[in-house]
Amino acid sequence: MAAEKLTKGRLIQIIVTFAVLIAAFTWRTIEHSDNKLMNETSCIAGDSCRFEFDSSDYKLELDSDQAAFRVIRVSKLENDDFVEYQGESHHISEFISLDNSTQFTFTVRNSEQVLQVNVNNR
Template sequence: MAAQKLTKGRLVQIIVMMLLLITAFTYRTITHNEANVMTCSPNDVCEVNIAEKTVTFDYQESSRVLKFTKPEDLTIEIKNIEGVLKKTVNDASISELNLPIELIVSDSKGKSIRVKIEK
């Protein structure tokens, strides 16, 4: 490939592309919402606050039952070791869950908190 002279048009194109990339990276850096992650231990009660509401989790390792209390307007997604994803609305407990468990508590506005229950 032969070397070509750098023309004014090509230089403007390079500068515009660099400005576009810098703008995109700056925008993503400013608007980045770091996910809140909380780790809990089995057999301990774990409280999570989201949107001024409290959700309580209690995983009993001996019976493999996850009990929780939550306001009705929050949703909880549960993913266990097998990768099964369960979306709950009103259930107060879920049985036969193996550790580790990952829970995603979210509200209607898109705020979410990730909770991990592991040994």
């Protein structure tokens, strides 16, 4: 089959196949969005607070002595999500310094979704 001549019909078939592939890749590129599904929750924290995100339980721990917080994934041993606070990305379970420990907002990001958490002391 490799030694056959390129006929007009075969050339049209190749062009149509490439056109379909290019159209599919172009459509998928245009439709792809970095704006992931955003959820929001509030947390009233003294020393700790629990919340659920993407079928997993998380725990927020506040360290008022060092003005820091961390988020731990309770329901799964792998802590492979990320916490974003003030434009910086931190690995989950890492302590993050706070400017204002009475009220702050952070986001938890996994591969598919984003959760914004608003924390208050009241």
